[in-house]
Every structure is written in structure tokens, then in C-alpha cells.
Amino acid sequence: MFTGIVQGVATIQEVSTAPGLNTYAIRLPAERLEGVTIGASVSINGACLTVTRQEGDCLYFDAMQETLRLTTLGKLNQGDRVNFERAARIGDEIGGHLLSGHVHTTATVTSIKRPENNVTIEFEVPEAWARYIFPKGYIAINGASLTIGEVTGNRFNVHLIPETLRATTFGDIQESDVVNIEIDSQTQTIVDTLDRLGYDRPAPNH
Structure with a gap:
């Protein structure tokens, strides 16, 4: 499991x-390698x-065909920067929200606004995943736990403070970039349960 608090940027x-x-x-940064063992999850x-x-200070990872199909990892090249987080341990502070590290889908950056001291980034997800995205809900983008801002159709935005931009790769993000998305598991469970009970369907006309 992971917390969604990115521990740094790796190359x-x-x-x-x-x-x-x-x-x-x-x-990875040398100070983040202590205690790493073969078989560890990152x-x-x-x-x-x-x-x-x-x-x-290099760790080696294999990504299978299904991972390459579902995520952006297949597009990574030498020199690219990525967010990383080592697996959480019992007793660690959960500063974000619990993540499995299983990417559900990808999203495309549709706009970036840079008002003073913060950045607002808008993303577009496939229609099938929009049903799990709600204002003020949780979402993980490239492994970072973030709070959803506004939602319109299958587009949503997030507001990032300078510290998030400094500690992650979001400071480098550009329009049309593609990112990995992990939907909040609790939200997905609630939405799917209500759907099975029939509450996700339009009310009948009387």
C-alpha cells in the first residue's frame, strides 16, 4: 500500500x-535507498x-505487457523524471489517502493555469471513469494524492501549491501530457454498490 505522498523525483x-x-x-536519491531489498514495492x-x-543508487524494475498497456510507463525514456514512493509501513503517517498502486486509467492534460503562487491543471479522463470523480473527492495522479477541484463532464481540475510543484514532477507538466490515474477505492465501491442497487439509474417518469 502507498499513501499518495510522493517522496521525491527519480530519473x-x-x-x-x-x-x-x-x-x-x-x-533514486541516495537517502531514499536505505533498507531497500529485492522484492520491495515502489x-x-x-x-x-x-x-x-x-x-x-539505481533500482531495476520490470513492467509487463498489461502494465505497459494500462499506464504511461511504456512512454518513459532515458532522462525522464518520475514521482516515486516506497511502500508504506505499519505506523507510517497517512498524509494523503490509501493507494494500491494499481493504475485504473490515464488522463490527458487539457489546460494549465498559473495564477500567482499556485497552478490549476485540468485533466480529461475516459467517459467510463468520470462516474467516480466528484468535487472535493480524492484522486491519485502519477502517484500523488490530490483533492479534486471542479468537475465538468469527464473533465476535472486540481489546484497545486508551490510545495507540491517542488516535490513532484508536476512543475514540468505540459498540455497534452498523459498521466496515470488511480480512482479512490472507497468512492468506487460506493458508486458501484449504489449502481447495483439501482440508485444510479434515472428515476421513472410519473
Whole structure:
């Protein structure tokens, strides 16, 4: 499990491709490597990956075909920067909201506004996932736990403070960029349960 509090930005050092499999060498800050073991889980841009080996300050991860299909990991290249978070431990503070590291879908950046001291970014998700997105609800974008701002159709925005921009890759984001999305599990459960009970259907006309 993860908390959605990004622990820093890592750099892609190398990408090796094979049929149905990409292997990533990712350089993490040295102070974040203490206690890393083979088999440990690390969130890379919101996708839970398993450490397969370590060489110095580089960790190696394999991403299978299904992961590459559902996420943006297949588009990563040498030199790209990614958000990372090591798996939460019992007793850690949950500053964001609980995440599984299982990416549900991707979203496209449709606009970026930069008023003084903050940034508002608008995203568009596939129609099928819009039903789980509500104003002031939680969402994870590239592994970062964020609060949803306004929602219009299948578009929503988030408001980012300078510290979030500093500590994550959101300071580099551009229009038309594609990001990983993990829907809040509690919201998804509630919406799906109400749908099964018939409350998600239009009321009959009398």
C-alpha cells in the first residue's frame, strides 16, 4: 500500500525493451535507498513495481505487457523524471489517502493555469471513469494524492501549491501530457454498490 505522498523525483537511467516487457533502471536519491531489498514495492508515477535488483543508487524494475498497456510507463525514456514512493509501513503517517498502486486509467492534460503562487491543471479522463470523480473527492495522479477541484463532464481540475510543484514532477507538466490515474477505492465501491442497487439509474417518469 502507498499513501499518495510522493517522496521525491527519480530519473530514468536506462530502458531495456523486450517483447511484452520493459526493464527500467531508475536512479533514486541516495537517502531514499536505505533498507531497500529485492522484492520491495515502489510506486513509480503511481504504478506499483517490484525491485528486481540494485546497482548503486539505481533500482531495476520490470513492467509487463498489461502494465505497459494500462499506464504511461511504456512512454518513459532515458532522462525522464518520475514521482516515486516506497511502500508504506505499519505506523507510517497517512498524509494523503490509501493507494494500491494499481493504475485504473490515464488522463490527458487539457489546460494549465498559473495564477500567482499556485497552478490549476485540468485533466480529461475516459467517459467510463468520470462516474467516480466528484468535487472535493480524492484522486491519485502519477502517484500523488490530490483533492479534486471542479468537475465538468469527464473533465476535472486540481489546484497545486508551490510545495507540491517542488516535490513532484508536476512543475514540468505540459498540455497534452498523459498521466496515470488511480480512482479512490472507497468512492468506487460506493458508486458501484449504489449502481447495483439501482440508485444510479434515472428515476421513472410519473
